[in-house]
Amino acid sequence: MPYDKRMCPGRCNQPYRDAVDFYDQAVIAYEEARAAWRFPLRYPAKPVPPAPPDVRLYLGDPVWHPGCAQRIHAALRELDDLASQAQAEVDGHRDAGARYGRTGVTAKTHAGSPSPVTDLLDQLYGDLIAVEDPWRRARGYQARPQRTRGGSARRASIAFLLDELDLILEDPWSVDFGRSVLAWQHRLRALTKSDPAARRSPIRCPRCKEVARLWLQDDGYYKCGTCEKLMSQSEHDRELFEQSEQEAHTS
Structure with a gap:
């Protein structure tokens, strides 16, 4: 079928x-x-x-259902915060390692291999401009300004894509992009799982109806802090979508 x-x-x-x-x-x-x-x-x-x-x-309306389009908007807005948090953690550890040795005195720095997190964020920026550049050409916009890769360049690309996102999501070409944004959100949330805000779900528990009491556990399941209900990632995502849709209809 x-x-x-x-x-x-x-x-x-x-x-x-x-x-x-x-x-x-x-x-x-x-x-x-x-x-x-x-x-x-x-x-x-x-x-x-x-x-x-x-x-x-x-x-789809015409490509994405409004609930999923809303999720992509939210995910794209969240990417820079998650990426900045991941980079800040790396920089903090790097600074600590450079400044203090075993005895607490200043230690010498040594050139090492590039940070995997920095490489990952560079890959994120590459994925963003791989959408920004052809979209600019397709719409007849000015070419993307030359930017030095880093947080400022990433934020500028995300800001541009957010401004254009409604139009982008109406194009059949946006399927891969939308899925990529959601995948990056999931990947960066997992990377920054030490942050309580990144581990807490905003949805209402379907059992006890308490709001924002579901927390992502290390085993990948969400657990309610009130009634201890467990939800898999797919169950959580389905509940998130249904609650978002209900709120959209009642607002």
């Missing part, structure tokens, strides 16, 4: 994709069982075909 081409490519349709995949596997199993059903005395129950999936499908 092919996916509906009109569907939003975001996480809102993960239950739909899972249901379609499960249905496809069930159809294969049914066809195999029907082919083997040749001896009624041995196999009296005739195989029953599976029912088509009955899961809500969220359509």
Whole structure:
């Protein structure tokens, strides 16, 4: 069963994709069982075909469902804060290591290999300008000003993309970009998981209804600090989307 081409490519349709995949596997199993059903005395129950999936499908408008577009906006806005926090932690450790030795006196600095975090943030900037540059050309804008890679350049690129994001997300080309933004958010949140603000979820616990009491644990599960309910990442993301959608409809 092919996916509906009109569907939003975001996480809102993960239950739909899972249901379609499960249905496809069930159809294969049914066809195999029907082919083997040749001896009624041995196999009296005739195989029953599976029912088509009955899961809500969220359509793109025109590409992304509004709830997922809102999530991409929020994720892109958060990227610079997460990146700045990751870099600040690296710089802090580097400064501490350069200034203090085992005896507490000033230690000599030695040239070492580049920081993996710095390399990662450089990769983030590369991904951002890989979208900014072709979008500027497509819209007939002035070419991106030459910038020295670093925090200022990253912030300038994110600011430009945020200003253009509504238009970008209307283009079919934005599917990879939207997924990349969400992936970077997840990656940087994991990198900065020592920060309590990055580990706390803003959603309402579906069991006890308390707000902002779900915390990301080291095992990847969210746990409610009030009722101790556990939620996987996919369950959390689904609940986040549904609550965001409800708030959008009631506001």
